[in-house]
Amino acid sequence: MTDERSETTEPFGPQRFQPTPTETTEVFWEATRNRTYLVQWCTACDAPIFYPREVCPQCLRSDALTWRPSSGRGQIYAHSVQHRPAHPGMADLVPYVVALVDLDAGHGGRTVRIMSNITEVDPGDVHNGDAVGLVWEPLDDGRHLAVFTPAGAPADTAAGAHDGATSDA
């Protein structure tokens, strides 16, 4: 879950909306300070939960909730290149890629589908089904935002050198 290269990733930080944790998700956001992606699980249902909730949406219990670290490996389910910024602060980032990524949930081969960005790649080289790896972009308060870079064949990556954070899970 640690990616030393994340420090060299172009920080979106101040330009992005800052995530607003709830009592339930405080644990998740605090863990991003250590570049750890925690996936919420219900051990009673043996099922991952995204987005993290106050109770398991299957059994409505809260006493079997736990957190498990993701390996950072993911696969692009769908993506869209944004040719206009979603808000003025992101204007100089256009075009950028927003994707839904099926991320390893850290247990039992399960995944959770999350929204993120695919960075350090020509947007035209991004395809659904591509393997991606988690990297971290620092936010200005010490927390990090999970984004992804291509982790597939070298030909599919911008510099041919990024396998994300998938090797040290």
Next chain:
Amino acid sequence: MHPAASSHDAEFDQGEFIMTLRGAAAIVGVSDEVSPTGELSVRGRALEAKVVRDALDDAGLELSDIDGVCHVGGAMDFAEFLGIAPRFVDSTLTGGSSFEIHLEHAASAIAAGVAECVLVVFAQTPRADRTAAKKAGKSGGARRRGPLFGGPDPIAEWELPYGLQGPVGSYALAASRHMSQYGTTAEQLARIAVSARRWAALNPRAKNRDPLTVADVVDSAMIASPLHKLDCCLVTDGAGAFIVTSAERARALAKPPVYLLGASTATTHRMITEMPDLTVTPGAISGPHAFAMAGITPDDVDVLMGYDSFTITQLLHYEDLGFCAKGEGGPFVESTDTGPGGTLPTNTNGGGLSYTHPGMYGMFLVVEAVRQLRGECGDRQVPDAEVAVAHGSGMVLSCMSTAVLGTEATL
């Protein structure tokens, strides 16, 4: 073209629906206000009052006849504004599908004897609001988003940081997935915009009426890949109203009643990240339910009013409502003429893509369906239209509501 009574009896599964709305209520008055420029000179309550007056006049009713009010911005507040004391109020807000739900709820209330005459009203004026804000020296268009009543806001926490444009970005993700999973092309999606424009050319009240080609669409600016500018609906001012009453009372009024034959709603998510399968909308639930209640199949539909916020939206409707199999929407729009004179007249007012789209477009689906079934549509009239479907889509493919409407002959 209408389903015979016998086929209705044969196909309708009484076991599945203990109570049916089929034929219990009818729409007796409709109105809408749009502008060829896209901007209206009246807004707010004054605009709402205008479309209410017009719908009442269309029905031959008075405000004193109204005992139910549906309004996405607060039915209680609007009833107070009108100075009436309704016994049925519904402020359901599911985005663009709200008005099909209002129709379903109004008919349910009427069938249950809870109300007799329900008014559904809507007005939204993004352009006039911006002009007014400029005049007042404020920066118009800035919208604050957040949960309606406080509490957690998962969209702000899990989506907004990544800069997905709303709402187009969510639809773009659905289109992206449909393309990679089924081979759907940009040219196929573009055909949906071209078909809508062909209808708009016949509608003097439509915003955009110039001829449009597939090349025009795919050559227009990319907004959120794979969706281009001309894959996106308009942003215009608009307002509308309709009145629902019992079938019995409807028959005593001046204009031919348009009966609700079937209605159903389904919602699967609020934010696009939570959509279970980006290629399947909740219309795959609401559509078949509404068709079963009405006792129709897709072949019986003379006019399809599908919520076309984006071209991909309408493509998904064709599949989920059963006009073609899942994944075959692309080839379907290549082989099916959905324009004037075609085999499946779709979005005959010009749609959200070319007629009007104030933000929540579902009102206009109902208004146009009623006008088609009354034969009031002039150059764009579909001959002998007896069954029309108004299929609303709310938020980001989140909540679908399907209403099947029919003439007296379909009962």
